[in-house]
Amino acid sequence: MSATPTTGALEIRDLVxxxxxxxxxxxxxxxxxxxxxxxxxIGPSGTGKSTLLRCINRLIDPTAGSIWLQHDGERVxxxxxxxxxxxxxxxxxxxxxxxxxxxxxxxxxxxxxxxRLGYVGAWAAWRRRFPQADIDRAYELLxxxxxxxxxxxxxxxxxxxxxxxxxxxxxxxxxxxxxxxDEPTSSLDPKTSVEIMTLLxxxxxxxxIPVVVNIHDVDLAxxxxxxxxGMSGGHVVYDGDGAGLDETMLKTIYGGEDWLQ
Numbered sequence: 691m692s693a694t695p696t697t698g699a700l701e702i703r704d705l706v707x708x709x710x711x712x713x714x715x716x717x718x719x720x721x722x723x724x725x726x727x728x729x730x731x732i733g734p735s736g737t738g739k740s741t742l743l744r745c746i747n748r749l750i751d752p753t754a755g756s757i758w759l760q761h762d763g764e765r766v767x768x769x770x771x772x773x774x775x776x777x778x779x780x781x782x783x784x785x786x787x788x789x790x791x792x793x794x795x796x797x798x799x800x801x802x803x804x805x806r807l808g809y810v811g812a813w814a815a816w817r818r819r820f821p822q823a824d825i826d827r828a829y830e831l832l833x834x835x836x837x838x839x840x841x842x843x844x845x846x847x848x849x850x851x852x853x854x855x856x857x858x859x860x861x862x863x864x865x866x867x868x869x870x871x872d873e874p875t876s877s878l879d880p881k882t883s884v885e886i887m888t889l890l891x892x893x894x895x896x897x898x899i900p901v902v903v904n905i906h907d908v909d910l911a912x913x914x915x916x917x918x919x920g921m922s923g924g925h926v927v928y929d930g931d932g933a934g935l936d937e938t939m940l941k942t943i944y945g946g947e948d949w950l951q
Contacts, residue, residue: 699725699900700746700868705755705769707741714753715741717924723868725760728891728901730911733921734944739904742921743870745769746902747783748776759783761867784861786871786890790853794846798837798856801845802828805863824863831859835889851882858889862897869894871903875910883907887914908940 700723708714715738723729731739744750746757748768757768759779766779784805792801806824832838835855845853854874861869871890875883887903891914894901905911911918912932920928920935920943928939 699723699760700902701756701758701760702746703756703758705742705745705757706753707738707745707750708753715924716745716752718755719924719926721919721926721929723900723902726894726898726900727916728894728903728914729917729919730915731902731904731919731921732906732908732911732943735906737921738924739921740872743785743872743902743904746868747780747785747870749785759868781864782867784864784866784869786854786857786861786869786874788873788876790850790857792845792853792856792860795844797842797844798832798848799825799828799841801856802831802860802863805860828859828863831862834862834893835859850877851879851885854878854882854886855889858886858893862893867899869899869901871901873904873906876906883910884913890914908935911935 700721702719702721702723705716705719706714707716719738719742731742733739741750745752746768748771752769755769759766759768759782761782768776768779771779793804803820803824806820829838829841832841835858837852837855837859840848840852845856848856857874869890874890875886878886887910890901890903903911903915912935915932918928918930918932918935919926920939922943922945927942928935
């Protein structure tokens with residue numbers, strides 16, 4: 691499926707998130723994410739990788755700092771938005787979840803169309819009345835992710851890999867300017883994990899948008915990433931490509947060396 695590339699980028703400045711006062715999980719993160727390419731965020735559990743992604747799309751509120759989303763000539767600080775203004779900008783950020791976050795009782799097609807909820811009125815959404823263009827796009831995306839024959843199957847009848855493909859297609863239904871994926875392979879077998887990372891990379895390139903993936907598997911990060919961000923203790927301690935991610939740096943990111951044996 692062809693798509694017109696768009697320019698989209700993130701600029702994160704001095705981002706802090708503390709769930710408890712005085713105990714920040716993110717400690718002044720500053721990053722610029724270019725308009726294309728796949729960026730992987732790696733690091734030990736609890737270092738703030740998921741928190742970073744959830745601050746970007748405002749599933750959680752940052753404690754301090756700014757999150758600038760740039761698209762179509764517009765530059766908006768996501769960190770200060772509320773209400774309708776936040777909803778309007780959030781629809782430009784697609785999100786793929788670790789546990790899929792599908793509505794199990796709905797069909798694959800109905801799950802995809804929920805990706806358009808930010809664009810249709812509440813009454814139309816409640817009645818499940820979507821424009822024909824959205825329905826046509828959903829069918830195209832199902833073909834793109836290899837699920838064209840599953841449109842009318844319930845989500846709870848799918849395998850884990852199929853569910854994650856639905857999750858990716860649903861995020862792409864938003865026509866996002868940035869695509870985030872929070873541990874998209876953690877519940878999948880190695881073969882399916884490679885397929886999902888391939889799909890994320892290919893769709894980012896096809897649409898000319900950046901893809902940011904929080905991932906535990908260092909080998910997958912090396913294989914698929916244009917850029918790798920290494921986090922430890924709430925800080926960025928590495929920012930480069932896979933070639934620079936040597937054993938010494940991995941020890942810095944993850945601490946110690948027993949896990950490398």
